[in-house]
Amino acid sequence: MVRRTRRATIYDVAEAAGVSKSLVSLVLRDSPHVSEARRTAVLEAIERLDYRPSQAAAALAGGSSRTVGVVIDDYTNLWFVELLRGLQDGLTSAGLRIAVSDRTLNSHIESDPLDGFLSTRVEALVLATEPTASMRIPPNMPVVVAGNRETEIPGADLAASDDRLGGRLATEHLIGLGHRHIAHVAGGGGASAQRLDGYLGAMRDAGLAPVVVTPSRATTEETGYAGTMTLLEAHPGTTAVFASNDSMAMGALAAARDRGLEVPADLSVIGYDASPLAATHLMQLTTIDSLNREIGAEVATALLSRLTEPGREPVATRLIPQLVERSTTAAPRRRL
Amino acid sequence: MVRRTRRATIYDVAEAAGVSKSLVSLVLRDSPHVSEARRTAVLEAIERLDYRPSQAAAALAGGSSRTVGVVIDDYTNLWFVELLRGLQDGLTSAGLRIAVSDRTLNSHIESDPLDGFLSTRVEALVLATEPTASMRIPPNMPVVVAGNRETEIPGADLAASDDRLGGRLATEHLIGLGHRHIAHVAGGGGASAQRLDGYLGAMRDAGLAPVVVTPSRATTEETGYAGTMTLLEAHPGTTAVFASNDSMAMGALAAARDRGLEVPADLSVIGYDASPLAATHLMQLTTIDSLNREIGAEVATALLSRLTEPGREPVATRLIPQLVERSTTAAPRRRL
């Protein structure tokens, strides 16, 4: 018969170490007011009993879950990975842990994607997704938005890179190579809107005619493929395509191949995000690095400062994106 | 000044609804022993006060976190996404929630990747990663392993697809197309070992000479590229490559291109996993579907049955993988 062995509690540790329960609690929270001898005794007892503090009890008694909830779009869109990394680096030193919730995965279960987090009593929310009306954010809940979004959350901090500038960088890179017929395959959402804006600005400044297709709000390989096919059909003279993110650029690469165009000789392609995908041997994609890890670090900073000073004015941090030049862009084969 | 408004508790709800606290608790847990009138009153009060039960308090009082911990390798390797989906579908109806922990992300923080879960007092563990010695799994903790692994966990259930059969399927597909010089690019871990085994068996049965390269334990685009380059160098007569997963196959595609080989005319490539990557327009990769969503459902089933009957014998479920034929495999251009 399997008997569920009761896990050790703080009482067991105290008894084993020959101290009071409060002293164990102090050791757990790294209080300096504990003699070295007793600390050692407690630590030894913890090790020996394989004691792990109960998060539930600690949260309930301490009045704080020490957890921040991160809402991401979808596990498939990998931009969040580096963001999480930066966030975690910044938060763990403060003793905060991270809980991740993916909207698409939970969409059929909870009416409000925040329900779970609210029951957990998260200390703060990180929104790495487009905010929607179905998210009922409690008043006074600290919120940091990661990445540029269409909807603004009143009172929330923002950490993002400057997508307008990035869109300009991408476009000017192509212009600098000698391209004149540069098209943009756009998607939905705040980041895409700014990238489009940067593209339009750079084209205008260079006296070039913009060509934009927006196959869908989605920014997937599929929509990138569809958009680029439409584009090449309607504007066969196009020599360069700027796709709103790396996944779409992957589709653009496939469309070029299916139209019999060589990249970069016949068609240059540039993406956005500097995702792991862009770095593969198969793609070798020129892209714009949106510095997601650094954005994660900025989110952590904003979070910690807001937790200590709840009343301060919201701040918006914008990092400067960087061009990452690889093999999918080059001078156009022939001037048109 | 921002004042943290105290969240409503069960007491507030009871008072607002004009009932006792216990009655509220009963309503929350959907007890049938509650009159309709009172239930409605409670539900209304909950809505009005925007009450959310405290997970910490519920877990502490109830002696159960109602959470299962899922350990995955790495967010970048997307095979877990469908697994989670299947798992969640099976678990939420039982009132269990899922917490995900990614090993690489947490590796620099915790010595034991299970630490967080043990503090949360998860009811069970799902291991969607290769178990390691650093994971100290408490005795009597229900464990289900997802996918084939090198190391066996005594007493754990297993849900996986038959990777040996899948390796055979992939190889026999190539043999059936007329290939004779079929190489395998292998990786580390239990699944890869079985896929290799299936390849070796099929080659032996067909009287063909196996050629295996194992560039690394890692199964990434990078290692797939490196392994295929080595392979094509050493065995230029190779007409087909079976890569141990889709990421490696992506690298194989890049290697073929860099060696000036056309796929599938000069070189057929088959992957494994039927990941979203394989379905892209750019890759159109022939692959083996390992049915990850169904594996997730099987994991859920095993978990629920073990939770109700802790003493039962461990079971191993193996699903039958399926060939997904796309554009990267064809008959060899010329018989060698």
Place this chain on the structure above:
DNA sequence: CTGAAAGCGCTTACAG
């Protein structure tokens, strides 16, 4: 620096 007490917000028997 250390110990006894109260309490966090629930659930769980246990009377009525």
Place this chain on the structure above:
DNA sequence: CTGAAAGCGCTTACAG
């Protein structure tokens, strides 16, 4: 069907 009581395992003041 309903209400008062105990207790889950911690943290937090508060005396000593």
